[in-house]
Amino acid sequence: MLHDFSFTQSVVIALLFIWTGFVRSGLGFGGAALGLPLMLFVNNNPLLWLPIISVHLLFFSGLTLFNRLHNVDWRYLRSSLIYIIPSAIVGVFGLVNLPILWLDGLIYSITFYYGFNWLLNRGIQSQHVWVDRGLLILGGYIAGISLTGAPLMVAVYMRNVSKNQLRDTLFVLWFLLVSIKMTTFIALSVDLHFLTALLLLPVAAIGHILGLKAHKAIIRNDLLFKRWIGGGLVIVSGLGLSQLVATPIKILYEWLKNDVNLALYTNVFS
Numbered sequence: 001m002l003h004d005f006s007f008t009q010s011v012v013i014a015l016l017f018i019w020t021g022f023v024r025s026g027l028g029f030g031g032a033a034l035g036l037p038l039m040l041f042v043n044n045n046p047l048l049w050l051p052i053i054s055v056h057l058l059f060f061s062g063l064t065l066f067n068r069l070h071n072v073d074w075r076y077l078r079s080s081l082i083y084i085i086p087s088a089i090v091g092v093f094g095l096v097n098l099p100i101l102w103l104d105g106l107i108y109s110i111t112f113y114y115g116f117n118w119l120l121n122r123g124i125q126s127q128h129v130w131v132d133r134g135l136l137i138l139g140g141y142i143a144g145i146s147l148t149g150a151p152l153m154v155a156v157y158m159r160n161v162s163k164n165q166l167r168d169t170l171f172v173l174w175f176l177l178v179s180i181k182m183t184t185f186i187a188l189s190v191d192l193h194f195l196t197a198l199l200l201l202p203v204a205a206i207g208h209i210l211g212l213k214a215h216k217a218i219i220r221n222d223l224l225f226k227r228w229i230g231g232g233l234v235i236v237s238g239l240g241l242s243q244l245v246a247t248p249i250k251i252l253y254e255w256l257k258n259d260v261n262l263a264l265y266t267n268v269f270s
Contacts, residue, residue: 081173139151
């Protein structure tokens with residue numbers, strides 16, 4: 001069993017990590033954005049899942065890049081990191097300090113936005129340098145909080161990096177961002193759930209291998225793939241947001257009910 005989960009939950013978690021591995025290697029980005037909202041239905045604490053996802057990303061991106069560093073656009077990567085790294089560091093500190101309810105709401109909202117854009121084939125576009133910089137800063141901040149800022153940064157990288165270098169350049173970027181996140185986690189004594197990450201590594205490897213094999217097919221049918229995924233993200237994120245909205249309403253209802261019962265009890269015996 002994983003982290004005191006039931007057998008059924010463990011099977012679901014295994015399937016989700018196969019999915020994230022498949023997306024990460026198939027598209028070159030989006031593993032966390034497309035997997036984390038689903039994981040929050042199993043356990044709604046992002047600080048459980050993000051260290052595990054980070055360990056996997058470091059392992060598989062490093063493995064993929066072992067013989068691919070020559071195919072990285074180092075010039076653009078260096079120039080973009082000036083805007084991404086500082087905002088990512090700020091985002092990591094937000095992750096460990098914000099209430100879980102806020103983090104869940106932020107993750108579901110961001111994912112809903114991405115899903116809606118993909119469903120309608122509305123890409124995030126930029127035609128100006130200052131807009132590019134703004135997207136990099138915002139993407140870095142969101143990546144620092146939840147590792148779901150990839151689509152914002154990818155929108156900029158697609159305009160500035162050649163297609164054959166894009167995936168390898170993005171893998172280096174994710175490796176650097178996750179290294180910062182993990183270093184911060186260690187410095188702040190956040191539980192990395194390293195054993196759970198190791199147990200799930202072979203499972204994620206299945207998705208990684210499938211994604212590598214499907215990469216060319218996904219690129220050829222990128223529009224159709226994203227529309228299907230976008231529709232799924234809209235449904236999942238919508239359910240997650242409705243659940244988050246219902247929780248404080250339910251708490252308020254229980255509080256009011258108890259308050260009314262207490263008032264009746266006081267009137268009867270006074």
